[in-house]
Amino acid sequence: MSRYAAREVEPKWQARWADARAFEVSRDPDRPKYYVLEMFPYPSGRIHVGHTRNYVMGDLVARYKRARGFNVLHPMGFDAFGLPAENAAIERGRHPEEWTRENMAVMREQMEPLGLSIDWTRELATCDPEYYGQQQALFLDMLEAGFVARRASVVNWDPIDQTVLANEQVIDGKGWRTGAPVERRELTQWFFRISDMAEELLSAIDGLDQWPDKVRLMQQNWIGKSRGIEIGFPLTEPLGAIDTVLCYSTRPDTLRGASFLAISPDHPLAKALETEQPEIAAFNAECRKTATSEEALEKAEKKGLDTGLAVRHPVYPDQTMPVWIGNFVLMDYGTGAVFGCPAHDQRDLDFARKYGLVVENAFRMPGSDADVDAEALVPPKTETVAYIDHFAGIGETTSQRGIDTTIDWMEARSLGNGVTRYRLRDWGISRQRYWGCPIPVVHCPNCGVVPEKKENLPVALPKDVELTGSGNPLARHPTWAITTCPKCGSEARRETDTMDTFVDSSWYFARFTAPRAKTPTEPAEAAYWMNVDQYIGGVEHAILHLLYSRFFARAMIATGHLPETAAEPFSALFTQGMLTHETYATRLADGRPRWHAPEEVRRSEDGATLVETGELVEIGQPIKMSKSKKNVIAPEDIIAQFGADTARWFVMSDSPPERDVEWTAAGVEGAARFLQRVWRMAAEMPVAPMGTPLPAMEADAEALRKATHKTVAGVTADIEGFAFNKAIARIYEFANAIGKASGAGADLDWARREAFEALARLINPMTPHIAEELWARLGYETMLVDTPWPHWDEDLARDDVITLPIQVNGKKRAELSVARDAAKDEIERLALDDPTVVRFLEGKPPKKVIVVPGRIVNVVL
RNA sequence: GCGGGCGUGGUGGAAUUGGUAGACACGUCAGAUUUAGGUUCUGAUGCCGCAAGGCGUGGGGGUUCAAGUCCCUCCGCCCGCACCA
Numbered sequence: 017m018s019r020y021a022a023r024e025v026e027p028k029w030q031a032r033w034a035d036a037r038a039f040e041v042s043r044d045p046d047r048p049k050y051y052v053l054e055m056f057p058y059p060s061g062r063i064h065v066g067h068t069r070n071y072v073m074g075d076l077v078a079r080y081k082r083a084r085g086f087n088v089l090h091p092m093g094f095d096a097f098g099l100p101a102e103n104a105a106i107e108r109g110r111h112p113e114e115w116t117r118e119n120m121a122v123m124r125e126q127m128e129p130l131g132l133s134i135d136w137t138r139e140l141a142t143c144d145p146e147y148y149g150q151q152q153a154l155f156l157d158m159l160e161a162g163f164v165a166r167r168a169s170v171v172n173w174d175p176i177d178q179t180v181l182a183n184e185q186v187i188d189g190k191g192w193r194t195g196a197p198v199e200r201r202e203l204t205q206w207f208f209r210i211s212d213m214a215e216e217l218l219s220a221i222d223g224l225d226q227w228p229d230k231v232r233l234m235q236q237n238w239i240g241k242s243r244g245i246e247i248g249f250p251l252t253e254p255l256g257a258i259d260t261v262l263c264y265s266t267r268p269d270t271l272r273g274a275s276f277l278a279i280s281p282d283h284p285l286a287k288a289l290e291t292e293q294p295e296i297a298a299f300n301a302e303c304r305k306t307a308t309s310e311e312a313l314e315k316a317e318k319k320g321l322d323t324g325l326a327v328r329h330p331v332y333p334d335q336t337m338p339v340w341i342g343n344f345v346l347m348d349y350g351t352g353a354v355f356g357c358p359a360h361d362q363r364d365l366d367f368a369r370k371y372g373l374v375v376e377n378a379f380r381m382p383g384s385d386a387d388v389d390a391e392a393l394v395p396p397k398t399e400t401v402a403y404i405d406h407f408a409g410i411g412e413t414t415s416q417r418g419i420d421t422t423i424d425w426m427e428a429r430s431l432g433n434g435v436t437r438y439r440l441r442d443w444g445i446s447r448q449r450y451w452g453c454p455i456p457v458v459h460c461p462n463c464g465v466v467p468e469k470k471e472n473l474p475v476a477l478p479k480d481v482e483l484t485g486s487g488n489p490l491a492r493h494p495t496w497a498i499t500t501c502p503k504c505g506s507e508a509r510r511e512t513d514t515m516d517t518f519v520d521s522s523w524y525f526a527r528f529t530a531p532r533a534k535t536p537t538e539p540a541e542a543a544y545w546m547n548v549d550q551y552i553g554g555v556e557h558a559i560l561h562l563l564y565s566r567f568f569a570r571a572m573i574a575t576g577h578l579p580e581t582a583a584e585p586f587s588a589l590f591t592q593g594m595l596t597h598e599t600y601a602t603r604l605a606d607g608r609p610r611w612h613a614p615e616e617v618r619r620s621e622d623g624a625t626l627v628e629t630g631e632l633v634e635i636g637q638p639i640k641m642s643k644s645k646k647n648v649i650a651p652e653d654i655i656a657q658f659g660a661d662t663a664r665w666f667v668m669s670d671s672p673p674e675r676d677v678e679w680t681a682a683g684v685e686g687a688a689r690f691l692q693r694v695w696r697m698a699a700e701m702p703v704a705p706m707g708t709p710l711p712a713m714e715a716d717a718e719a720l721r722k723a724t725h726k727t728v729a730g731v732t733a734d735i736e737g738f739a740f741n742k743a744i745a746r747i748y749e750f751a752n753a754i755g756k757a758s759g760a761g762a763d764l765d766w767a768r769r770e771a772f773e774a775l776a777r778l779i780n781p782m783t784p785h786i787a788e789e790l791w792a793r794l795g796y797e798t799m800l801v802d803t804p805w806p807h808w809d810e811d812l813a814r815d816d817v818i819t820l821p822i823q824v825n826g827k828k829r830a831e832l833s834v835a836r837d838a839a840k841d842e843i844e845r846l847a848l849d850d851p852t853v854v855r856f857l858e859g860k861p862p863k864k865v866i867v868v869p870g871r872i873v874n875v876v877l
Numbered sequence: 878g879c880g881g882g883c884g885u886g887g888u889g890g891a892a893u894u895g896g897u898a899g900a901c902a903c904g905u906c907a908g909a910u911u912u913a914g915g916u917u918c919u920g921a922u923g924c925c926g927c928a929a930g931g932c933g934u935g936g937g938g939g940u941u942c943a944a945g946u947c948c949c950u951c952c953g954c955c956c957g958c959a960c961c962a
Binding site for chain 2: 055057058060095098099100171172180181182183184185186230231233234237238240308309310311313314315316344363440441443444446447448449516517518521554555556557558559560561563594637639640669670671672675676677678680682683685686687689690692693696741742744745746747748749752819820821822823825826827828831863864865866868870871872873874875876
């Protein structure tokens, strides 16, 4: 019996699938459809085995659903616009498009030997004018339908390169290339008005019952609905036209303890003061040197400056409070001003202690007279607190009731307005970059902002462009922006902003249903194929990409590009874990790590050395595979050595798919060994085709039959539940059972044949090549891609006799074999007769006997 | 800082969702096959203990007949934070 030769077998079946056009699908109203999609990759270079886990998982689902009789759509494409292509241009002088298309070709080539059941005729790349032209058409429709806004917003600005920086390009508050401290700068930008849809996007989360709870929770928190109040604080002396400062608060019940006002450095009042007072101007300028990311703002040291202004307390007009500028107050949230109540907010307390401001309790815990000292008093809103001398007459009640009552009280006296707010901000899509989808509008000196005409789409990117890292390449281009106004025909200038690449990925799933259509989508195709039945990708996209796609789906319905039923485009979501690998590093002279690829390292039990020099290597924790840490494994190396099926089997085994899995050489070898074992087993299988089961079977044959049907039922349930590691464990067990059933006899032969046929079909979604080869060896001329999933007999899959554990006082002391459907009192009687139980009882009656049929017996003494 | 998650033998993990902790696999050990190595096959393998038995799911506390699972608290690691994709 020869070894299974993946290198010859795998290409053979791939060719046969291709010849049969097995994975090219079209709309077929007579068959149920199933749309499975993995988040499409960014073509960053070569893929590593980490990527393959994602595609193999999708392929497993696709092949399984196909066997279950579905018309399966399983497409692939590339998220091809983005920053890394521009970086390659800046650093290596490559044209972004050339670099991107080269990477795409390499990645496609790397994916092919994996044997994925992908319909490559539907391939798309977001940098194709065919794709982004339709995206521009979508944009124009959304503009007309009122989903688009244009207004000022803040960006990271590199003062030396005169360019906008992505958050990623800001390192410790400095520009990545120039090292210059980053400034915040206002720019007029394009926005999608996603915040108008906040309530809808929030309430619809309830319907996403096939999404992970954690993702739904993250989305809810991101949208961040809050009920609060806007309160006007009158200035003791008006400053120009400004006579009140409007604050938003979700904790108006603490208003009694308010001791200062904090406004954003970008608040109109702060800006007004800036012009007169150099000290304030300097402070504000300093504040604006923080990067724009929320993380950077929150982590920055909390600083403030007293403006010298004061406001009156709205409820106690005799009391005045100082107005401070605080670097932690964001102009984008609420009103850009907050009142500080140090006793009941830790940040306010820290601020108050730092600058010597008043700390006064608004409430205490019931029965306590302790004042706030080092820690702010912030009990859960459902907990009862004792308000101190509250203006609305609130005594002991929950904070939630305190808040509601305060809002009512203040509204009744016109001191404030109760409002519902969302944390969700509008989606700024303007990018001052080359490698993205141009925003299809024109700036006309006569007509202002004018949408480009649809017949002029696509507004294509120019090929001749100079990328240096400074300025905006499209704006610098000598001729590209010069055009005529679509309305009046006079000379006008194109918009030089391109779209955020998140826009590209917010509708590609819809485009896959009709990738060559001359409109963004094709109604009949979209109606048939949408929604995506199973979407698979990393948790890192749990918020932004998914939220934007949900917004886009609704906007596409409103503009007639998707059917009403597609509002939630992803019916089921699965977030898979990453593939990790140890890192290997030696130290450079200056102490910085120098990373080494796994193939450069000789790994032994207690350490690692460099293959070439024998130098000792530091072994780092397994982390996500990344080019920069060199801890990547190339799929082609694994395929060359073991074959695609081994790689596929390994990445699906052991770890649950939602968790990270560490790539280890030993694990891969184990996978390869298993496939070889299955291959050897095939040689021992009866070649006779199967007829009907023999009427009477010996016990061992009957036992194997039961194992077969139990396994098929179990693997089916595991795959449906995305428990692929468990499905594989079950298959291992099953293979062990087949291997052990080695006696002679016609009935055992029959059972072994049945078992092995089931085995070949069960491993098919994971390891399709060897499964096809086994199927052919079993004498079948049809391919497994066209073979239905094995069925199972419920009666055979069920155990008639089960083993129940018997506990005494919660500790397992004995076991009991009973009929599966034994009655409760019958089980109790048998348990109390058990010799071990009798010994523990010492002749006394038990205090209590708990019988959970089918589960456990617990005798309490 | 804020939001979310994870933590189980030497290792990856399983545990029917409150009911036998450690399925399955890797590794290790022993035996068989083999000229040898590799392969393959068989068996053992949570820890302590000769045993009876005891201990055991990151640490501490709690609820329960029963806790890996629920609650409180602490520790460690990972992901996201709106211009990375």
